[in-house]
Amino acid sequence: MNDEPLILAFCCHYCAYAAADLAGSMRLQYPGNVRVLRLPCTSKLEVNYMLAAFERGVDGVIVAGCLEGGCHFLEGNLRARRRVERTRQLLAEIGLEPERIEMFNLSSAEGTRFAEIATTMVDRVKRLGRSPLRPGQDRIEQEVMEIGRQAEAMLAEDKR
Amino acid sequence: MIVADRKKIPEICGMIENHRRVLLVGCGTCVTVCLAGGEREVGILGSALRMALRLRNQGDVSVDECTIERQCEDAFIDILAQRVPEYDAICSLGCGAGVQALAERFPKVPVYPGLNTQFMGILESQGVWTEKCSGCGNCRLGEFAGICPITRCAKRLFNGPCGGSRDGKCEVHPDLGCGWQLIHDRAAGLGILDRFERIVPPHDWSTGLDGGPRKVVREDQCIADLCSRA
Numbered sequence: 290m291n292d293e294p295l296i297l298a299f300c301c302h303y304c305a306y307a308a309a310d311l312a313g314s315m316r317l318q319y320p321g322n323v324r325v326l327r328l329p330c331t332s333k334l335e336v337n338y339m340l341a342a343f344e345r346g347v348d349g350v351i352v353a354g355c356l357e358g359g360c361h362f363l364e365g366n367l368r369a370r371r372r373v374e375r376t377r378q379l380l381a382e383i384g385l386e387p388e389r390i391e392m393f394n395l396s397s398a399e400g401t402r403f404a405e406i407a408t409t410m411v412d413r414v415k416r417l418g419r420s421p422l423r424p425g426q427d428r429i430e431q432e433v434m435e436i437g438r439q440a441e442a443m444l445a446e447d448k449r
Numbered sequence: 450m451i452v453a454d455r456k457k458i459p460e461i462c463g464m465i466e467n468h469r470r471v472l473l474v475g476c477g478t479c480v481t482v483c484l485a486g487g488e489r490e491v492g493i494l495g496s497a498l499r500m501a502l503r504l505r506n507q508g509d510v511s512v513d514e515c516t517i518e519r520q521c522e523d524a525f526i527d528i529l530a531q532r533v534p535e536y537d538a539i540c541s542l543g544c545g546a547g548v549q550a551l552a553e554r555f556p557k558v559p560v561y562p563g564l565n566t567q568f569m570g571i572l573e574s575q576g577v578w579t580e581k582c583s584g585c586g587n588c589r590l591g592e593f594a595g596i597c598p599i600t601r602c603a604k605r606l607f608n609g610p611c612g613g614s615r616d617g618k619c620e621v622h623p624d625l626g627c628g629w630q631l632i633h634d635r636a637a638g639l640g641i642l643d644r645f646e647r648i649v650p651p652h653d654w655s656t657g658l659d660g661g662p663r664k665v666v667r668e669d670q671c672i673a674d675l676c677s678r679a
Contacts, residue, residue, distance in 0.1 A: 337489065340496040379493070382458040383501040421504055 294348035294414040295429050296323045297436065298407070299338075301331045303361040304397045305353030311400030319404035320411040323351065324433050326440055329447075330354070331392070332365030338440075339376040339390060345432035346423040349414035350390040351406060357394055366394065386417050450571065451479040451544045452578045453486060453564040455494065458501050461540060464561040465498070466507055468538035473498070473563065474529065474551065475516030476543035483578055485564050486542030488516040494542065494563060520547025526554050533558055586656030586663055592649065594636040599652070601628030607649040 300306040306327045312319065328334060331354035342350050352373050354366035370392050377387035391410065395402045423429060465471045473491050481487025495514040502510045515532065519525045520543035529551075533539065538559045541548040545566040552560040568580035583600045590597055599605050603621040604613075610629035613620030617630040636642050654660070 335489065337492040337496055340493060340500070344496050344500050379458070379497050383497050384504045385500065422500055 292419070293320075293322050294411060294419060295346075295423075295433065296349040296351060296407075296410055296414060297342050297347045297433060298323050298325045298351035298353060299328055299331065299334050300325050300351075301354045301361075301366070302327055302329050304355040304359075304395055304399075305393070305403060307397035308353075308395055308399045308403040311398070312403045313400075315400045317400060317404040319407040322411045322414075323407045324437075326437055328440070329444065330360065330362045330365040331369035332360075332362060334369055334372060336372050336376050336379070339373070340379065342436060343380065343385060343389070343420065343422060345436060346420060346429050347433065348389065348417075348420045348423060349410050351410050352390070352392040353403070353406065354392065354394055356396050359396065385420065385422075388413060389417060389420070450482055450569065450578075451546075451566060452483045452568055452570045452580070453480050453544050453566045454483075455485055455490065455542075455564055456562070458494075458497050461494070461498060461561070461563055462501050462505065462507075465512075465538055465540055466502070466505070466510065468536075468559070469510060470536045471498075471510060471512050471538045471540055472529075472532065472536040473512060473514045473540050473542060474520065475514070476520040476541075476547050477516055477518045478521075480542065480544055480547075480564060481516075482572075484576075486544075486547075491516050491542055516542075520544075521550050523550065523554060526550060530554070584657070585652070585654070586660070587653055589652070592644070593632050594639060594641065596628065596632045596635055598628050598632065601626075601631060603628075605652075607652060609645065 298305070300309060306325065309325050331352055334352060339350055339352070352369060354369050355361065357366060360366045373390060373392040376390055380387045380389065393406045395406070424432065473495050475481070475486050475488055475491035477487060484490060491514045495512050498512045502508060502512070513536070515529070517525050517528050520541060533555050536558065538561065539551055539555065540561045540563045541551050542563045543551070544564065545562065548560055548562045569582040569584060570578045570580045573579045580600055582597065585599050598607055603619055604611050606629065610627055614627040614630060617627055619625040619627045633642070636644065656663070
């Protein structure tokens with residue numbers, strides 16, 4: 290498992306998260322390298338959260354939002370797309386391959402598409418190789434858990 | 450508002466790479482509004498710099514972050530004074546005034562600019578800022594229907610457009626409105642076109658940068674010893 294890439298998927302509650310759930314219900318097979326983090330909308334995702342994921346050492350990032358025009362919050366996914374683009378520009382400046390992050394659009398009914406996206410990104414990141422910022426296997430899992438804890442805390446703060 | 454944008458990461462890395470502990474200092478005023486140097490941008494740059502330095506095998510350079518309300522005022526810099534001795538360099542995400550205010554306050558610490566200060570301008574639309582004022586120190590907007598020929602005309606002309614004005618656009622860039630076309634249109638709307646029948650005398654540039662560093666003094670607001678400071 291040590292050489293396997295680790296990918297963090299920021300998934301919108303209204304589409305990609307449900308699609309990932311559906312992929313499971315459909316018993317679809319896809320690589321187990323993807324850790325899913327649920328967001329209320331991809332527009333919740335700021336550039337610094339995506340950078341923080343790379344700083345903690347993940348090898349790739351998936352941002353998965355609703356189909357364009359189908360955002361629960363009207364245009365959250367369009368804003369997210371611009372932020373992902375800015376993150377890609379920053380990664381290029383830093384010296385990391387921008388291809389390590391990509392935004393995808395899908396509906397909650399597309400369990401198959403979620404599995405395809407996961408496979409696509411795992412294949413791509415395998416070609417690029419492990420992130421030079423990646424810590425050891427145990428550490429990276431902890432780092433991803435920590436990102437998840439921070440996200441939960443942030444969402445709890447929002448609900449207050 | 451002062452408008453700025455961020456320098457490229459490799460340029461900033463090049464400035465700070467020979468230091469061990471670097472403090473990124475954001476500014477909560479103009480550069481926050483133009484999304485260049487506020488708390489969020491400091492966070493983004495901090496993360497980006499730490500990664501870039503690690504990729505250059507300079508991961509031992511630590512980069513910490515903070516943002517103060519206003520870098521251009523000493524009273525707000527007080528908040529930093531206790532922290533700064535822990536660092537051997539500062540990278541400011543303030544405008545040029547902020548960078549120099551920090552440099553004056555901390556004479557033994559190198560202060561590097563993280564931003565390129567651009568101009569005084571306004572928000573044209575979300576994410577787009579436009580230059581409106583060159584800070585010439587001798588405002589004549591009243592003579593030119595409220596549109597500044599120094600800032601808006603690429604050649605800083607005072608007596609009408611140059612030969613490069615075509616269909617209301619400047620020859621410098623096809624998207625750039627001719628400053629004098631704008632002045633003419635607004636003056637026509639105001640019914641004051643006859644004002645431009647007389648020749649406008651040359652501008653006194655001594656109140657601008659050509660006159661050396663400028664100073665504004667309000668004696669009624671001064672505390673004597675502070676006012677005498679250079």
